[in-house]
Amino acid sequence: MDFILPLVDALSYILILxxxxxxxxxxxxxxxxxxMAHGELFMIGAYVxxxxxxxxxxxxxxLIIAPLFVGLLGLIIESLLIRHIYLRPLDTILAxxxxxxxxxxxIVLWFGPESQSIASPVDSMVxxxxxxxxAYRLLxxxxxxxxxxxxxxxxxxxxxxxxxxxxxxRPDTAATLGINTRHLYRWSFxxxxxxxxxxxxxxxxxxxxxPQMGLGYLIPGFLSILVGGAxxxxxxxxxxxxxxxxxxxxxxxxxxxxxxxxxxLLAILVIRMRPEGLLGGKK
Amino acid sequence: MLEISxxxxxYNEAMVLHDFSLIIESGKVTALMGRxxxxxxxxxxxxxxxxxxxxxxxxxxxxxxxxxxxxxISQAGVGxxxxxxxxxxxxxxxxxxxxxxxxxxxGSLEMLPQIFNWFPILEKRLSQKAGTFSGGQQQILAIARxxxxxxxxxxxxxxxxxIQPSIVHEIGVxxxxxxxxxxxxxxxxxxxxxxxxxxxxxxxxxENGALMEQCSKQILLENDALLxxxxxx
Amino acid sequence: xxxxxxxxxxxxxxxxxxxxxxDYWISQLSIYLIYGLLALSLSLVWGYGGILCFGQAVFFGIGAYVxxxxxxxMILPGLTHTFIGLIAAVTASVxxxxxxxxxxxxxxxxxxPYLAIVTLAIAIVLERLMSNWYALGGYNGLLDxxxxxxxxxxxxxxxxxxxxxFYTLLIVVFVIFLGLSILTRSSYGMLLTALKTHPERLAxxxxxxxxxxxxxxxxxxxxxxxxGALFVTVDGFASPTLIGFTLSTEILIWVALGGKEMLMAAxxxxxxxxxxxxxxxxxFGDYWILALGLAFMASVVLLPKGLIATPLSALAKKLxxxx
Numbered sequence: 086m087d088f089i090l091p092l093v094d095a096l097s098y099i100l101i102l103x104x105x106x107x108x109x110x111x112x113x114x115x116x117x118x119x120x121m122a123h124g125e126l127f128m129i130g131a132y133v134x135x136x137x138x139x140x141x142x143x144x145x146x147x148l149i150i151a152p153l154f155v156g157l158l159g160l161i162i163e164s165l166l167i168r169h170i171y172l173r174p175l176d177t178i179l180a181x182x183x184x185x186x187x188x189x190x191x192i193v194l195w196f197g198p199e200s201q202s203i204a205s206p207v208d209s210m211v212x213x214x215x216x217x218x219x220a221y222r223l224l225x226x227x228x229x230x231x232x233x234x235x236x237x238x239x240x241x242x243x244x245x246x247x248x249x250x251x252x253x254x255r256p257d258t259a260a261t262l263g264i265n266t267r268h269l270y271r272w273s274f275x276x277x278x279x280x281x282x283x284x285x286x287x288x289x290x291x292x293x294x295x296p297q298m299g300l301g302y303l304i305p306g307f308l309s310i311l312v313g314g315a316x317x318x319x320x321x322x323x324x325x326x327x328x329x330x331x332x333x334x335x336x337x338x339x340x341x342x343x344x345x346x347x348x349x350l351l352a353i354l355v356i357r358m359r360p361e362g363l364l365g366g367k368k
Numbered sequence: 369m370l371e372i373s374x375x376x377x378x379y380n381e382a383m384v385l386h387d388f389s390l391i392i393e394s395g396k397v398t399a400l401m402g403r404x405x406x407x408x409x410x411x412x413x414x415x416x417x418x419x420x421x422x423x424x425x426x427x428x429x430x431x432x433x434x435x436x437x438x439x440x441i442s443q444a445g446v447g448x449x450x451x452x453x454x455x456x457x458x459x460x461x462x463x464x465x466x467x468x469x470x471x472x473x474x475g476s477l478e479m480l481p482q483i484f485n486w487f488p489i490l491e492k493r494l495s496q497k498a499g500t501f502s503g504g505q506q507q508i509l510a511i512a513r514x515x516x517x518x519x520x521x522x523x524x525x526x527x528x529x530x531i532q533p534s535i536v537h538e539i540g541v542x543x544x545x546x547x548x549x550x551x552x553x554x555x556x557x558x559x560x561x562x563x564x565x566x567x568x569x570x571x572x573x574x575e576n577g578a579l580m581e582q583c584s585k586q587i588l589l590e591n592d593a594l595l596x597x598x599x600x601x
Numbered sequence: 602x603x604x605x606x607x608x609x610x611x612x613x614x615x616x617x618x619x620x621x622x623x624d625y626w627i628s629q630l631s632i633y634l635i636y637g638l639l640a641l642s643l644s645l646v647w648g649y650g651g652i653l654c655f656g657q658a659v660f661f662g663i664g665a666y667v668x669x670x671x672x673x674x675m676i677l678p679g680l681t682h683t684f685i686g687l688i689a690a691v692t693a694s695v696x697x698x699x700x701x702x703x704x705x706x707x708x709x710x711x712x713x714p715y716l717a718i719v720t721l722a723i724a725i726v727l728e729r730l731m732s733n734w735y736a737l738g739g740y741n742g743l744l745d746x747x748x749x750x751x752x753x754x755x756x757x758x759x760x761x762x763x764x765x766x767f768y769t770l771l772i773v774v775f776v777i778f779l780g781l782s783i784l785t786r787s788s789y790g791m792l793l794t795a796l797k798t799h800p801e802r803l804a805x806x807x808x809x810x811x812x813x814x815x816x817x818x819x820x821x822x823x824x825x826x827x828x829g830a831l832f833v834t835v836d837g838f839a840s841p842t843l844i845g846f847t848l849s850t851e852i853l854i855w856v857a858l859g860g861k862e863m864l865m866a867a868x869x870x871x872x873x874x875x876x877x878x879x880x881x882x883x884x885f886g887d888y889w890i891l892a893l894g895l896a897f898m899a900s901v902v903l904l905p906k907g908l909i910a911t912p913l914s915a916l917a918k919k920l921x922x923x924x
Contacts, residue, residue: 119714169902175653178717179857180901182850186894194887244470247459251467254456260438261416261448263471263517267437300846304725307718342733349726353719360709 089216095333097222100229103325104284105302106309107236108277110321113310115253115273118167118177122185123306124299125192126278130155130285131294132192135201144206148286155282156275163274171270185299192296200295225287233322236280240318249273305332308352314362323363328352369394370415370521370553375424377414378577383422384410385577392521392570394429397547397554399568402598407577408557409451412523416448417441428520442471447519451526453510457499461490464498464513472517479516486542487512504535511539515546521553528560540566561595564588573598607865607917608782612775619764627763629879631835633872634767634774638828640855640871641781641864646821648861649785651797652814655717656724657825657852662844663697664690664826666731669743669839683750687830694826695819702818706811721846728845742840749834766835773831777824781864793817854897860910869909 105127112118130151137147166184170176207221240246251259252269260266292298305328313324328348335344355363370392378384384407392398402408413419415426417438426433433441442448456464469477484491487508493501498509507527514522524543528536544567547554558564564571565585572582575598588594615634619627643657670676671686701723705711711719732740751769784790792813795803800810833839842848852871859870874893882889900908 113714117714119717166898166902173905174714175717176901176905178653178655178714179853180898183854183894183896183898183901187891187898188894190887190891190894194891244466247463247467248470251456251459254458255454257418257438258450258454258456259467259471261418261442261450262468262513263439263442264467265437265439304718304722308722311715311718342729346726346729349722353722356715356719357704357711360711360715 090218091334091337093218094337095330097226098333099325099329100226100233101284101288102302102305102309102329103233103321104229105281106306106313106321106325107233107318108280108284109303109306110310110318111236111240111249111273111277111280114318115249116167116171116270117174118171118274119174119181119307120167120277121178121181121303122162122188123181123277123281124301124303125185125188126155126158126281126299127285127302128192128294128296128299129158129188130282131203131289131292131298132196132201132285133282134203134286134289135196135294138203148283151286152279152283155285156279158282159275159278160271162278163271167274168267168271189296189299196296198296200293203289203294205290219291222291225291228287229284232280232283236276237318239276245269245272305329305348308349308356310362311356312352312363314364320362320364327355327363369429370555371425371427372411372415373425375411375414375426376422377410377419377424378422379410379419383577385414385424388424388574388578390572390579390582392553392555394520394553395547395551396569397544397556397567398570398572399556399558399564400572400574401558401564401595402574403600404559406574408574409525410577411574412448412450412525412555412557415441415446415523439471442517445518445520447514447517447522449507449510449514449522449524449527451529453503453506455498455501455506455509455513458497460495460497461509462494464509465490465516468513468516477516479518483512483516486515486546502532504531504539507531507535507539511543515552519552521555524554524556524558526557526559528558528563536560536563537566539563543567559599561599604786605779605782608775608778611865611868612771612778615771615775616768619767624763627767628835629876631763631767631770632832633875634770635828635832635835636852636855636871636875637868638774638777638831639825639852640859640867641778642821642824642828643852643856644861644864644867645781645785645824646817647856648863648867649790649793649797650814650817650821651793652818653713653717654720654818654821655853656720656727656846656849657821658844658846658848659720659724659727660694660698660822660825661829661832661848661852662727662731662839662841663694664829665833665839665843666737666743666829667693667826668830669746669833670737672747672834673743673745681747683747683834684753686834687827690830691823691827694829695823698819698822699815702815703811706814706818710811721849724844724846724849728841731841731844738839740841742838743833744838746833746837746839748837749831770831770835777827778864778868781824785864854893858897858900858908860907860913862906863910863913866907866910866913870907873909 105123109120109123112120133151133154134147137150162184166180167177170180205221207224209220210217211220211223240249248259248264249269251264252266256266309324309328310321312327313320313322331351332344332348335347372388372390375385375388376383388411400408410419414421415433417436421434424434428444428446431444433444436444456467459467465480466477489505490509490512498506501509527539540563543554546552556567568585570582570584571588573580573594580598581594618630622630639657639661643654646652646654667690668686671689672681672683674681705716705719731737737743749766749769792803792808796810796813803813804810829843855871855874856867858874860866878889885892904911
């Protein structure tokens with residue numbers, strides 16, 4: 086049964102990756118904005134948990150505060166930075182890169198460069214026959230599935246989602262129908278950042294929380310989007326599964342370094358050979 | 369009444385409209401005719417706020433429109449059917465209509481029965497993807513999508529382009545009927561003379577970004593010289 | 602030749618700088634010159650060629666490692682001369698750039714944001730690779746790289762002191778700077794401008810867009826590799842950080858802050874940023890990085906042409922020269 090554990094680990098990594106990539110994808114797909122600070126927003130979500138733990142707040146409170154706080158941060162970032170450079174996609178890469186440096190350094194100044202640890206709210210293990218797994222990790226996976234499902238539902242089934250998809254497809258036409266595109270850009274950005282914050286908070290107890298943690302998720306997140314295809318939302322699932330799955334499994338079977346190198350190279354190959362992504366259409 | 373006065377607009381430094389002025393009477397269908405590249409589409413895009421104005425004023429029933437964001441212009445009562453229809457191919461007919469309703473002031477689908485009354489085909493194919501429609505059917509959807517917001521004025525950019533002639537006539541008759549029935553003002557940009565003769569009350573001719581002549585349809589019917597001069601027909 | 606005057610003037614300023622500087626600052630300035638050269642290489646490919654390369658340090662690092670391996674005699678113990686090392690370093694960077702460029706740009710190719718992400722990923726991959734390539738020192742890198750030896754035909758003339766190192770670098774860097782200034786104003790420079798703005802029209806006029814992209818990518822990589830090779834002779838040390846992600850993004854910040862579309866601004870951007878870093882980080886400590894991030898962000902939004910290029914081009918307009 087020793088192959089089940091790596092598979093569950095892989096699934097767990099994939100779900101987190103998809104959660105992060107979803108936020109990136111909403112912003113990229115909709116506005117063409119590459120948010121290099123997305124990893125830092127994810128990190129700040131985890132640091133909200135650190136603050137909550139230090140001030141004795143219950144774990145659940147942290148899970149509520151993290152997305153709210155990071156979402157608010159997203160709102161500020163959108164108003165002060167992103168909205169001024171919507172029409173300059175390459176500049177958004179540079180500007181958000183500057184932001185990512187600043188946010189990282191703020192955390193270093195505040196908490197120091199060392200890593201923090203968050204106590205898991207549930208210590209028990211779930212045992213099924215010979216297979217045994219930390220209960221909290223299973224909870225995180227469940228929560229991630231719910232969040233991914235919720236995001237899909239929001240974008241595919243609600244009026245907000247209908248307008249958002251219209252703006253992605255034909256921004257000018259949507260505006261001539263009375264849709265406030267700016268408004269949609271703003272709230273989609275906020276949703277994307279709040280998702281990153283919540284993802285960071287959720288997995289904080291399972292990883293070491295440090296100021297550099299963002300990048301380790303940002304690049305795989307982007308590769309997932311590009312591999313899966315930036316068009317349909319479902320591309321994130323395919324891309325996340327391909328990138329995350331390969332990475333986790335190769336980590337176990339070869340080594341973490343070889344896995345990362347192999348995954349990056351494979352991803353680059355896929356992006357080069359199929360720029361529209363695995364699930365992308367004719368575009 | 370849509371009043372356009374002394375409009376200058378274009379792309380970057382290249383101005384397409386030069387001192388363009390036009391008045392469109394309420395409840396009437398005005399057709400704007402002219403050769404390609406004379407500024408017809410630029411005019412409609414400028415009215416919709418899709419192109420920035422260099423100078424000039426636009427007002428609808430006395431309310432100034434210039435400088436407003438596109439969605440505000442739409443909500444002020446300007447319906448727009450763009451060139452090439454631009455329906456959302458991945459959306460169903462219902463989603464296309466629902467989207468327009470969401471953007472309008474009404475925010476509801478109370479116009480839907482009326483729309484189905486005018487265009488029964490949409491009711492039959494409500495859950496079909498717009499991308500599977502023929503050009504003519506997409507045009508009907510694009511018009512319905514604009515009408516569902518109950519506009520005061522409807523801007524139509526070459527609705528007959530790439531559509532089979534039988535449907536062209538049908539659309540023309542239907543739009544004329546809707547205008548008479550509801551008092552809807554229409555600005556029709558068109559090169560198809562039959563369509564103009566079917567629908568229009570007034571005709572305006574544009575050349576090199578300026579209004580050359582405005583007359584009633586009667587004059588056009590009696591006199592081919594105008595068509596010859598402005599459309600080389 | 603009028604447009605070369607500012608470059609010559611800047612070079613003369615550098616040439617008299619040692620009169621007023623301590624030994625420490627002269628060595629610092631030598632390193633800055635190399636970073637300035639690296640910035641020129643990115644300005645060429647990004648500002649002039651329109652290729653946003655998020656992994657410029659890759660070529661710098663390749664140059665550095667090849668130089669280290671050659672001059673330490675790790676492969677060919679008989680051929681350890683500086684000049685041979687430099688030739689090998691530049692050749693390696695150029696070949697890698699051609700191979701990578703062909704892979705990235707041929708056919709439909711990758712461009713825009715995709716290219717940025719892909720080149721960033723490549724920098725990360727290579728940094729990981731070098732950190733774990735134990736024959737090349739792994740994480741610790743290669744130490745004791747010999748200094749520059751500019752003697753020929755059996756005569757050795759090794760540069761150990763800061764003053765000769767500085768002037769050698771000054772000459773080399775400014776010769777390349779002048780060469781690039783001439784090149785970007787030649788017909789090749791006009792082709793690059795066309796490549797950046799209207800690549801489809803270039804193809805229409807019978808120019809190969811791919812060849813042009815490859816040429817500017819390879820030239821830029823060669824200069825970056827050359828800078829990397831010079832760097833290790835001065836620093837004596839090649840480590841995975843030279844090839845990686847952090848340095849790549851730092852170069853990007855220098856060039857963007859200075860002004861990517863003006864060689865002079867990119868060059869000064871690198872030198873000013875490095876200088877500010879060693880000066881301000883002593884005063885402000887960790888707040889310096891925060892300030893750098895914020896300044897970078899603000900300059901991208903408010904002065905997309907660059908903090909240095911904007912006033913410089915205004916000045917140049919007044920003096921009626923083209924920079």
